[in-house]
Amino acid sequence: MSEQRLSCREFIDFIMAWLDCELDPETRRCFAAHLEMCPDCVDYLESYQHTVELGKAAWDAPGDAPVPDEVPEELVQAVLAARRRT
Amino acid sequence: MAVRVASAGAGEFADEAALVAALRAGHEDAYEQLVRGYAGRLLAVARRMLGEGEDARDAVQEAFLSAFRSMDRFQGNARLSTWLHRIVMNVALMKLRSRRRKPEEPIDALLPGFLPDGHRELRSGRWEPSAALERRELQQRVRAAIDRLPESYRTVLLLRDIEELDTTETAEMLGLSPAVVKTRLHRARLALRELLAPQLRDGVGSS
Numbered sequence: 001m002s003e004q005r006l007s008c009r010e011f012i013d014f015i016m017a018w019l020d021c022e023l024d025p026e027t028r029r030c031f032a033a034h035l036e037m038c039p040d041c042v043d044y045l046e047s048y049q050h051t052v053e054l055g056k057a058a059w060d061a062p063g064d065a066p067v068p069d070e071v072p073e074e075l076v077q078a079v080l081a082a083r084r085r086t
Numbered sequence: 087m088a089v090r091v092a093s094a095g096a097g098e099f100a101d102e103a104a105l106v107a108a109l110r111a112g113h114e115d116a117y118e119q120l121v122r123g124y125a126g127r128l129l130a131v132a133r134r135m136l137g138e139g140e141d142a143r144d145a146v147q148e149a150f151l152s153a154f155r156s157m158d159r160f161q162g163n164a165r166l167s168t169w170l171h172r173i174v175m176n177v178a179l180m181k182l183r184s185r186r187r188k189p190e191e192p193i194d195a196l197l198p199g200f201l202p203d204g205h206r207e208l209r210s211g212r213w214e215p216s217a218a219l220e221r222r223e224l225q226q227r228v229r230a231a232i233d234r235l236p237e238s239y240r241t242v243l244l245l246r247d248i249e250e251l252d253t254t255e256t257a258e259m260l261g262l263s264p265a266v267v268k269t270r271l272h273r274a275r276l277a278l279r280e281l282l283a284p285q286l287r288d289g290v291g292s293s
Binding site: 007008009010013015016040043046048051052054056057059060072075078079082083086 | 117118121122125126129130134143146147150151154155198200203204205206209210211212213224225228229232243247248268271272275276278279282286287
């Protein structure tokens with residue numbers, strides 16, 4: 001059975017659905033076949049995943065420390081004062 | 087009735103249910119406990135969406151006042167933190183909408199370019215982010231790149247990838263269809279990848 005070939009352009013369109021396991025079986029086969037024959041799309045897919053990870057970590061605290069619950073006192077007081085006025 | 091932990095001193099309610107009951111009953115120290123417990127986290131969310139300026143603080147204040155007003159509508163099966171997180175995001179989104187003065191630039195210029203035969207104009211190359219840049223420096227560059235995304239794409243990326251809402255929740259919050267949320271998220275990631283690529287490709291980029 002002959003398989004529909006994806007171009008690199010079409011490959012990119014399907015990356016998110018591939019990662020979310022939302023491709024239909026036929027497109028999934030075409031996507032996997034393209035990965036087999038296109039090393040640059042292998043790199044591209046990896047860099048896409050890196051991008052998602054970097055975005056998710058962009059506001060993380062350094063090291064394994066949890067995000068500090070720093071509470072600016074004047075903000076607390078402003079909220080409580082505003083509540084009393086309402 | 088609001089139950090307090092005897093040993094924990096004034097303002098310490100035994101659990102979330104007790105705190106919610108005290109808030110509904112209008113206890114002053116319950117309000118203070120809620121604000122002290124969550125202001126830092128809500129401010130972090132507001133700053134991610136609105137930046138470091140006054141707007142983020144205003145959003146937190148408005149979010150708490152809105153929460154106090156709608157305490158009766160808080161569903162006991164939800165978590166307070168999740169509920170407050172949604173409220174501050176909604177307030178921040180309203181502020182973003184009122185800020186928007188001019189039509190946003192289309193995202194196309196930030197998406198990867200292709201040759202007529204369907205190949206990329208530029209080879210992807212391998213990325214070596216950890217070798218290229220120090221972590222804090224890298225985080226700063228990623229935040230700056232996210233800031234360069236057109237607002238309607240940046241918002242979807244923030245809600246989905248950073249605030250970790252799912253597609254349906256994001257769609258509801260933004261008044262979009264789930265399909266549009268998915269398309270925008272994918273394009274936002276592609277654009278972010280293009281913005282980061284010159285700094286991360288083949289480990290180059292510490293210059």
